[in-house]
Amino acid sequence: MTRSYDLEGGLVVDALRGASLRIDRGEYVAIVGPSGSGKSTLMHLLGCLDRPTSGQLLIADRDVSTLDDTELAQLRNETIGFVFQSFQLLPRITATANVAMPLVYRGTNRSERNDRARAALEAVGLGHRLDHRPTQLSGGEQQRVAIARALVSEPTLVLADEPTGNLDTASGTEVMHILEQLNAEHSVAVVLVTHDNDVASRARRRIRLRDGVIESDDGAHLSAVNTS
Amino acid sequence: MRLAEALRVAFDALRANRLRSILTMLGVIIGVAAVVILVAIGSGAKAEVEKQVQGLGSNLILVVPGSLEIGSTPTASRLELSDVEVLGRAVGNPNAVATTVQSSESVRVGDRSVFTTINGTNETVVNVFDRPIARGRYISASDVDTRRRVAVLGSTAARKLFGDVDPIGRQVTIAGVRFRVIGLFTDVGSTFGVDRNAEIHVPVTSAQRLFGVERIDALAVKAPTIESIPDIQRRILAALAEKYPGDKFSAVTQTQILGTIGQILGLLTLVLSAIAAISLLVGGVGVSNIMLVSVRERTKEIGLRKALGARQKDILLQFLIEAVLLTSIGGLIGIALGVGASVLAAAVSPLPAQISWWSPLLAFGVSAGVGIFFGVAPARRAGRLDPVVALRTE
Ligand SMILES: Nc1ncnc2c1ncn2[C@@H]1O[C@H](COP(=O)(O)OP(=O)(O)OP(=O)(O)O)[C@@H](O)[C@H]1O
């Protein structure tokens, strides 16, 4: 896939100049690379939040470019969980309500939503923080709420863009532990972007990006590394 | 997303910005309240006038100089007292023709004084209009012929001038001239805060001398039956045309007066409602503006919701509901204020406000409609936001 941005004045930024990869069910992948190398751009494409300028993205053998807005929304809702560097929790509502949000768009009724959100929060060790608002939680706790939100919809793929970027070492370790556990116990594929070598080294597969191309990929046996 | 859920989210969003929501609603509140109040006053005024005109008595034909259509210029009266006889002959019954000449004068008894309408009339008034006498007697033909200085008082005039003292047989000084009170009217209602019980009637001849005029203001003719009205109108106009060639006169019934007044009040209500509608429109623009601000503020939230599975439609609906909620709550408050103010106005002021069932309904419908109309653009903008751009926004 490639992704370029047209700027005013005819300038074109090639954020992703041709990246080809395949991620299998249950994989645990770390994407690393210098700032501006296109990591977030790639994550947005994988998460169907953005469309490639050229190339193709297949998710469960479906060509994403053929899906309309409703189908894309459904795909994101049912298949993909997101964890962001800046948590992205809604400040006015409780942890439970934040976690239950993906289920709202699935039409799940309220009591089932609350049950599942509670269970998800307990799974990340926040059973005692159900009715707290994000501002009443520490950074690590907020990121765990965000992870609970990503897993409440039981996705097959979790995308985490620098999930520990805003956390201290201890909270970061805790968050990584939860993600690893999620991957191990539920065979959810986890793709995470990180600048932390320790975090990256614990992943079974590392993809290194540079200037919008894949420089190296430990899992090259699974996908053709394709530049240009 | 279910509608109930969307409603809840929208309601929460409004509550989170309580002050801003209320200020935004203010435009709608004022607009809707204005519509309700103005319509209430308009229809109240119409009902009041209808009641009064009907209270004049049935089969009445009023004769005035000039034309009685909207937009016609008022004409100075050339009618004179002898026209009472002219019309009496024309309709074949002198007893069916009444006249009036009016002026506001100051009236004094001892150290009490009032400023009120003095009505110069003749003896037929009691017959032509339904204006019963409570005590004493009305003006007689000989009072008119001999220009006697006698007066018949309404209850308010009597109370203000005499207090608890019985006025009959006593003197009142009207514009410096002494009159003797010979009778008291039975109470009638007021028209637009003008208390008809404050009126004083004196013989038309005495009034003309008192005011220093030769004219009379109007004539009233009572037709024996409804069927005879067109014929009598024709005869009146023919007689006047013969006497005053080239002059225009009107001979109109209550129904025709009601029609004209209805037209005037309808026009007035329309103009006032248009003004109120403009304020509602301004309120709507305010809502649109605030919704745009709200969309911008919550760009990140929108991106997040999309990432979590919200469709364009869900986001659009959420913001549209928010806008409609804003204007309908504003509308409800406006209706409550409008109805309250109308009831209060009717109770404590001379404004004859009357709530009609349709005006609050209409106002609510319009305010909800304003919400949809002015909410669509911001809501569509929200729905179309690119989730990546939205999430990158800090
Ligand atoms: N909306 C945009 N318009 C123009 N250029 C963009 C846009 N989004 C990203 N870019 C550019 O694309 C390139 C890749 O950006 P990206 O965010 O993917 O980098 P990254 O690898 O995630 O960096 P970091 O480690 O700092 O998060 C950068 O040069 C960036 O400036």
Ligand SMILES: [Mg+2]
């Ligand atoms: Mg990035």
